[in-house]
Amino acid sequence: MLKKAFFHIISWALLLVTVGVLIGFIILYHLNKDLPDHSTLKNYSPPVLSRVFSSDGRLIGEHAQEKRIFVPYEYIPPKIIHAFLAAEDQNFFYHKGIDVLSIFRAAMTNVMSNGKRPGGASTITQQVARNFFLTNELSLVRKLKEVILAIRIEQVLSKERIIEIYLNQIFLGNRSYGVAAAALRYFNKSLEDLTVPEIAFLAGLPKAPSTYNPKRNPQAAMNRRNWVLERLWKTGLIEEGEFRAFTKHPIELLQRDETENVRADYFQETVRKELIDVFGEDAFYGGGLFIKTSLDTRLQTICNEVFPNALLDLDKKHGWRGAIRNIADVEKDPNNIKHWMEYLHAVNVGCIPEGWRLALVTNLESTKTTLITEEGVGVISMDTMKWAGAPLKNGVPGASIKSPDQALNIGDLIFVSKIKDNQYALQQIPKISGGMVVMDPHTGRVLALTGGFSFQQSQFNRATQAMRQSGSSIKPFVYLTAFERGVKPTDTYVDEPISIHLGQGLGTWTPKNFMNEFKGAMTVRRALETSNNMVTIKLAQKVGMKNVAKVIKKMGIIDKPPIQLALVLGSGETTVYKMTTAFAIIANGGKKITPTVVDWVQDKEGKMLYKHDDRKVDFLRASSWDGKTIPTISDTRTQIVDPAHAYMITSILQGAVENSPAKTAFVPGQILAGKSGTSNDSKDVWYIGYSANLVVGIYLGYDVPQGLGKMATGGWLAAPIFKTFMEKALENEPAIPFQVPSNAKLYRVNKHTGQATLPNDPDAMWEIAWQKDRIFETEEPSETSNESSDKVDSIPADRSGSEPTEQHASHPGIL
Numbered sequence: 001m002l003k004k005a006f007f008h009i010i011s012w013a014l015l016l017v018t019v020g021v022l023i024g025f026i027i028l029y030h031l032n033k034d035l036p037d038h039s040t041l042k043n044y045s046p047p048v049l050s051r052v053f054s055s056d057g058r059l060i061g062e063h064a065q066e067k068r069i070f071v072p073y074e075y076i077p078p079k080i081i082h083a084f085l086a087a088e089d090q091n092f093f094y095h096k097g098i099d100v101l102s103i104f105r106a107a108m109t110n111v112m113s114n115g116k117r118p119g120g121a122s123t124i125t126q127q128v129a130r131n132f133f134l135t136n137e138l139s140l141v142r143k144l145k146e147v148i149l150a151i152r153i154e155q156v157l158s159k160e161r162i163i164e165i166y167l168n169q170i171f172l173g174n175r176s177y178g179v180a181a182a183a184l185r186y187f188n189k190s191l192e193d194l195t196v197p198e199i200a201f202l203a204g205l206p207k208a209p210s211t212y213n214p215k216r217n218p219q220a221a222m223n224r225r226n227w228v229l230e231r232l233w234k235t236g237l238i239e240e241g242e243f244r245a246f247t248k249h250p251i252e253l254l255q256r257d258e259t260e261n262v263r264a265d266y267f268q269e270t271v272r273k274e275l276i277d278v279f280g281e282d283a284f285y286g287g288g289l290f291i292k293t294s295l296d297t298r299l300q301t302i303c304n305e306v307f308p309n310a311l312l313d314l315d316k317k318h319g320w321r322g323a324i325r326n327i328a329d330v331e332k333d334p335n336n337i338k339h340w341m342e343y344l345h346a347v348n349v350g351c352i353p354e355g356w357r358l359a360l361v362t363n364l365e366s367t368k369t370t371l372i373t374e375e376g377v378g379v380i381s382m383d384t385m386k387w388a389g390a391p392l393k394n395g396v397p398g399a400s401i402k403s404p405d406q407a408l409n410i411g412d413l414i415f416v417s418k419i420k421d422n423q424y425a426l427q428q429i430p431k432i433s434g435g436m437v438v439m440d441p442h443t444g445r446v447l448a449l450t451g452g453f454s455f456q457q458s459q460f461n462r463a464t465q466a467m468r469q470s471g472s473s474i475k476p477f478v479y480l481t482a483f484e485r486g487v488k489p490t491d492t493y494v495d496e497p498i499s500i501h502l503g504q505g506l507g508t509w510t511p512k513n514f515m516n517e518f519k520g521a522m523t524v525r526r527a528l529e530t531s532n533n534m535v536t537i538k539l540a541q542k543v544g545m546k547n548v549a550k551v552i553k554k555m556g557i558i559d560k561p562p563i564q565l566a567l568v569l570g571s572g573e574t575t576v577y578k579m580t581t582a583f584a585i586i587a588n589g590g591k592k593i594t595p596t597v598v599d600w601v602q603d604k605e606g607k608m609l610y611k612h613d614d615r616k617v618d619f620l621r622a623s624s625w626d627g628k629t630i631p632t633i634s635d636t637r638t639q640i641v642d643p644a645h646a647y648m649i650t651s652i653l654q655g656a657v658e659n660s661p662a663k664t665a666f667v668p669g670q671i672l673a674g675k676s677g678t679s680n681d682s683k684d685v686w687y688i689g690y691s692a693n694l695v696v697g698i699y700l701g702y703d704v705p706q707g708l709g710k711m712a713t714g715g716w717l718a719a720p721i722f723k724t725f726m727e728k729a730l731e732n733e734p735a736i737p738f739q740v741p742s743n744a745k746l747y748r749v750n751k752h753t754g755q756a757t758l759p760n761d762p763d764a765m766w767e768i769a770w771q772k773d774r775i776f777e778t779e780e781p782s783e784t785s786n787e788s789s790d791k792v793d794s795i796p797a798d799r800s801g802s803e804p805t806e807q808h809a810s811h812p813g814i815l
Contacts, residue, residue, distance in 0.1 A: 046066075046068055046070060046168055046169055046177075046178075047064065047065065047066055047068060047282075047285070047286025047287075047288075048064070048068050048069065048070050048286060048287065048288030048604055049062050049063060049064030049066075049067045049068055049069065049181065049285075049286075049288065050062070050063045050064065050284055050285065050286075050287060050288060050289035050290075050291060051063075051289075051290060051291065052268060052271055052291045052293060053290070053291065053292055053293065054262055054264075054293060054295040054296070054297045054300075055292070055293065055294055055295055055296055055297075055445075055447075055599065056296075056297055058262055058297055060262045060264050060267070060268055060293070060295060061264075061268045061271075063272060063284060063285055064175075064285050064286065065285045065286060066171075066175070066177040066286070067175045067176050067177060067181045067185065068168065068169075068176075068177040068178045068180075068181050069178060069180035069181045069184070070168050070178070070180070070288065070604065071167070071168060071178070071179070071180045071191065072164065073160045073161070073163065073164035075191075076164070076167060076179070076191060077191055077192050077194075079196065079199060079237075080167070080179060080191060080194070080199055080202075080203075081163060081167070082232070082235075082237050083196075083199045083200055083202075083203040083228060083232060083237075084124075084163075084166075084167065084179075084203045084206075085124070085163075086203070086228065086231040086232050086235050086237065087200075087203040087204055087206075087207075087227075087228045087231055088124055088127070088203070088206060089123045089124040089125075090231070090235060091123075092123065092124050092125075092159065092163070093159055095123060095125075096151060096154050097123065097125045097126070097147070097150035097151040097152075097153060097154040098123060098125075098126065098147050098150055098151065099123050122146070123150060124162065124163065124166050125150040125153055125154055125162055126146050126147065126149075126150040127166065127170075127206075128150075128153060128162060128165055128166050128169070129145075129146050129149035129150045129153055130146050131169055131170070132169075167179050168180075170206050171206075171209060172185075172202060172205045172206065172209055173205055173209030173210060173212075173213055174186070174209075174213075179191060179202060182202055182205070183198075183202065186198075186201070186202070186253055186254075187252075187253065187254050188254040189254075195249075196229070196232070196238065196242070196246055197225065197229065197246045197249040197251075200225050200226075200228040200229045200232065200246070201214075201221065201224075201225040201228075201251055203228045204221075204224035204225050204227065204228045205224075207224075212224045212225075214251045214253060215253070218251070221251055222251060225251060226247045229243050229246050229247055230243065262295070262297045262300055262301070263300075263304055263354075264295055264300050264304075264448075264449070265455030265456075266435075266449055266450050266451035266452065266455055266461050266463060267293070267295055267300065267446070267448070267449040267450075267597060269451075269455070269459065269461060270446075270449060270461065270463075270464055270597050271291065271293055271597050271598060272284070274596075274597060274598060275289070275291065275598065275601065278610065279601075279609070287603060287604065288603065288604030289601055289602070289603060289604070289609070290601070290602040290603075290604070290606075291598060291601050292598070292599045292600050292601070292602075293597055293598055293599060294440075294445035294446050294447060294596060294597055294598065294599050294612075295446075295447065295448065295597070296438075296447040296448060298729075299438050299447045299448040299729055300447075300448040300449075302448070302725060302728045302729055303436055303438060303448040303449070303450050303725065304450065305728075306721060306724050306725045306728070307434075307436045307450050307698075307721065307725075308450075308453050308454070310720070310721045310724070311430045311432055311433065311434065311453050311700075312427070312430055312453075314430070314432050314700070314708075314717060315428065315430030315431060315432050316387040316388075316428075317387070317397055317709070318391060318392040318397055318431075318432070318709065319387075319388070319389050319390050319391035319392055319397050319398045320387070320388035320389060320390070320391065320401075320407050320426075320428065321391050321428060321431070323361075323408065323409070323412035323413055323414050324349055324358075324412075324413045324414060324415070325412075325413050326409060326411045326412050326413070327343075327360060327411045327412075327413060328411055329411070330360055330361070330362060330410060330411035331410045331411050334362035334363060334410065335362075337372055337376065337377060340360050340362075340372045341372060341373075341374055341376070343360070344358045344359070344360065344372070344373065344374050345374055347413070349413070350457075351454065351456035351457055352415070353415070353427075353429065353453075353454050353456075353457070354454075355417055355418075356415050356416065356417050356427055357373045357374065357375070357415070357416055357417070357418065357424075358373065358374070358413065358414075358415065358416075359371040359372060359373045359378065359413075359414050359415070359416045359424065360372045360411065360412070360413055360414075361408050361409065361410055361411060361412040361414065362377075362410060363410065364403075364404045364405045364408060364409075364410060365404070366382070366403050366404075367381070367382045368380060368381055368382060368404070369382075369385070369404040369408060369426075371414075371416065371424065373416065373424070376422070377422065378416070378418075378422040378423065378424045379422060379423060379424065380404070380416065380423075380424050380425065380426055381423065382403065382404060384419070384425045384426065385401070385404065385407065385425070385426045386400045386401060386402075387400065388401055388406075388407040388408075388426060389401050389406075389407075392709060395682075395707050395709050395710035395712075396709070396710060397709070407426075408426075414426060414427075414428075415427040415428060415429070429453065429454070429457060430453050431702060431703075432700060432701070432702060432708070433452045433453055433458070433462055433700075433701070433702070433703060434452070434462055434466075434576075434698065434699045434700035434701060434718075435449075435450065435451045435452070435461065435462035435463030435464070435466060435575075435576045435577070435697075435698075435699050436448075436449065436450050436463060436576070436696070436697065436698050436699075436721070436725075437449050437463050437576055437577050437580040437696070437697045438694065438695070438696050438725075438729075439580050439581065439584050439595065439694075439695045439696075439697075440584075440693065440694070440695075441583075441584035441585075441587035441588040441593070441690060441693065441694070441695045442588050442591075442593070442693070443593060443612075443613065444581065444584065444593035444594050444595045444596055445596060445599070445612070446595055446596065446597045447694075449463050449464075449577075449597070450463065451463040451464065451465070458703075460703070462576075462699065462703075463575065463576055463577050463699075464575055464577045465575065466575060466576075466699065466701075466703075467573040467574065467575060468573055468574070468575075468576075468679065468683075468684040468699060468701055468705075469570055469571055469572065469573055469679035469680065469683070469684050470557070470570045470572060470573070470574050470579060470677050470679070470686060471569075471570035471676075471677030471678040471679045471684065471685070471686055471714060472531045472569070472570055472675065472676060472677045472678060472714070473570065473579060473675050473676065473677030473686040473687075473688055473714065474552070474557070474567070474568065474569075474570045474572065474677070475528060475531060475536050475568065475569075475570075475675065476528065476583075476586065476649050476652075476653065476675055477548070477551050477552050477555055477557065477582065478536055478539060478540055478548055478568045479524065479528050479536075479539065479648075479649060479652070480551055480586070480641065480645055480646075480649055481539075481540075481543050481547050481548045481550075481551040482524070482539045482542065482543050483645040483648050483649075483770070484547075484551070484641075484642065484645055485542075485543045485547065487524060487539065487542070487543070488524065488754075488769075488770075489523065489524050489525040489648055489651075489652065489754070489767055489768060490523055490524070490525070490749055490754030490755070490767055491523065491524045491754065492521050492522065492523055492524075492753070492754055493521070493522065493524065493527060493534075493535045493538050493539070494520060494521050494522075494534075495513070495518050495519045495520060495521075495522055495527070495532050495534045495535055496518050496520070496534060497510070497518060497534075498510070498511060498534055498537060498538075500537075500565065509565070509566075511533050511534070511537060511569065512533065513532060513533050513534060514531070514533075514678075514713070518534065519532070522535065523751075523752075523753075523754040524539070524754075525651075525652050525655065525754070525767070526751075527539075528649075528652045528653075528656070529652055529653075529655045529656045529659065530656075531656075531675075531676070533569055536568050536569065537565060537568060537569070539568075540565060540568040541565070545563045545564065545565060545567070545568075546563060548561075548567070548568060549561040549562075549563055549567070552567070552572070554640055555581075555582040555585060555640075555641075556578055556581055556582055557572075557574050557578055557579060557582045558572045558573070558574050558578075570677055570678075570679060571680075575699075576686070576688075576697040576698065576699040577595065577697070579686070579688055579697055579699075580595075580688060580695055580696070580697030581593065581595045583675075583688045583690060583695055583697065584690070584695045585640065585641060585646070586641070586646045586649050586650060587646075587650065587673075587690045587692070587695055587738075588646075589641075589643040589646050589647065589739075589741055590639055590640060590641030590642060590643050590645070590646040591635075591637035591638065591639055591640070592637055592638040592639075592640045593637060594612075596612045598610065598612060599611070599612055599613070600612065614636065615633050615634050615635070615636055616633070616634045616636075642743070642770070643741030643742075643743060643744070644741055644743045644744035644768065644770040645770065646741075647738065647740060647741050647744050647768060648744075648768050648770075650673050650738050651673075651738070651768055653673035653674055653675055653689075654671065654672065654673040654738065656673070656674065656675060657672045657673055657674050657689065660715070662715070662716075664715055664716065664719040664720050664723060665687065665689055665715075665719040665720075665722050665723050666723065667723055667726050667727050667730065669735055670691060670726065670730050670733075670735050671691065671692070671735045671736065671737055671738065672689055672690065672691055672726065673689065673690055673691075673738070674687060674688060674689025674690065674719070674722060675687070675688055675689070676713060676714030676715040676718060676719055677714045678712070678713040678714050678715075679701075681707045682707050682708045682709065682710075682711075682712040682713065683701055683702070683705040683706060683707055683708065684699065684700070684701040684705065685699070685700050685701065685708060685712060685713060685714040685716075685717045685718050686698065686699050686700075686714045686718055687714045687715070687718035687719045687721070687722045689719070689722045689726070691726070691730065691736065692736040692737070692738055692739070693736065694726075694729065694730075696722050696725055696726065698718045698721050698722055699718070700717055700718050700721075740768075743770065744768050744769065744770060745768070745769045746766045746767065746768060746769075747766070747767060747769055748761070748764045748765070748766065748767070749764070749765060749766075749767040750763050750764060750765075751763050751764070751765040754767070
């Protein structure tokens, strides 16, 4: 009987085991069928952030969906590996993917957890499996899959490779993936420079990066950090004394040093768009590209200072547009300083410009305004806010105010900037905007760029995207067309009223000069220097509008220029980016250039993917070098404008700078050329100017075009920005003359008649003749033939035909 009972028990046990095994095999079969291919980890290549650098190697931006810097295992400091293992998987180097003892310990803890969220016992290998192939779903099926994948991963990858993948893949908060990116994000340090407490902080983050964020939950972050330090002590990695000392260290987050970063938001956005067009979004945001740009940090810093300040000054001339809003309760309780400081901290008004603060007006007196900022009580002196009169009306600004209550009310929420101590200045975000481009004329490299007052306020890049009427800044290319078809700077035309019949039913067009004045006979040089409309139209009629349009297209200003006479006075639309490029071609002597913000791009392994400068260098063998011959670099630029014709334009625009009565673009001690532009109704104003090695383009206007005020011109508004920029950019730099090309000759002419003259003529000046096939079209009088054959490398600063101290005749205007 006992034997029979024992036999039944054994039979049932075997049956149960068999069924269990069969069920296990069925479960494993179904789980295996749905498991992803873990062998893909052999070729693990995570998305890595792309980094953008200036021409001098300073970081200006990082781009990534997941901010990650990949670091191979051999370059990860052992102390970091030990810390993460102590916090996450102390038996990592001893188990085969799962840690049975840890699973049992976690199970017992979960039984005692009274219904709380169960804790895990996942090894680092299991975390790798989950992060790459599974979800965070809490289920037995997911856990079983995780276990199976972990075991298989251990069979195909070494422990070193697994920990390398883990430390480069793990999310550590603040959009940081991997320990290298997190070290920079939290402490602005490389891995080898991290202290033990900093490493412990990072090692404590994988469990819950948001929970242990030191800004959001400082005490929780401290407790977690100290727990990791305790694990390091108990596993013998640090001494007890070190543990006690380290736990007293505060968690000090360090932002990246401002001297390492350069603010170039619009420039960086231009880089981003250009490279996404070339490489695509996946490569740009995850390819770990190393991007060397053309940005000159010194020039960009000057641009960041000069351009926004100019917009602020110009906007203030148009009056005060009012407070952001009014908080009526302030008048009831103006002395509750703490309450209003808390309000200012919490209120949302969008982006606040750098260096500005929000303030609430609490009291108005005849000589000052009392206000509250987040820093406490402050004042605005009446002397600093006289500009805050009524806004521009019919092109005329309102009168200056005489007391603060003419502009402000108690309870007004306003922007202010700090002057010193508790003294502030009233500010408003300018409605007037614009763009500025600084370019190397020889290469097309964009050295600095800004597209508005603040990128945070508006991402619209007015340097590259704002299509605006060019005004008179287009005229040099009309004159270039004329020079290419035989017109000379000395030719004379009559400045007189013109009426042009536009065709049947279209009426008559009667253009005017800016001041509606007519000067009679003048040379072509004088006409361009003074931006004369009538002579410009006559030249266009002489050479033909189709030819003018071809030149404008060739120079890259307008893709499809309209064949209309109004085009020569600036009715066509373009961007300051394109216009600056066109002037750069004139400045470099007529060589075609392609503007670029990128010098070169390498992938994460250092392979060159793109290079803007494709010139070839003729290298010399050291064994055969004579010590004197210099390697040559081939010039691959296409000559699209005759050098003599380009120089004629430069010479005339140099005169426009030097002989303007207001000197709005003139920089003493420097040799500059430039041209202003003003569109209809003064809606858009321009100035494009250059030295021998630097071209600067400036456009100003409203985003929704409207007049900038009566008598507003590029010469009065944009040229001073050019002047201020060049004063700073060329400070301590020697004046470099514009070089006379080999196919041009200088000869003396009378500046009024344009006729060749003798050296003793008091109105003599240097003029340019074009040499075609080495034969000069213009010769001086025979009495000076010996002198005229002398080689002149550059025009003197005043281009006088007698002594350099003579000055050119002044100009009637600065359009």
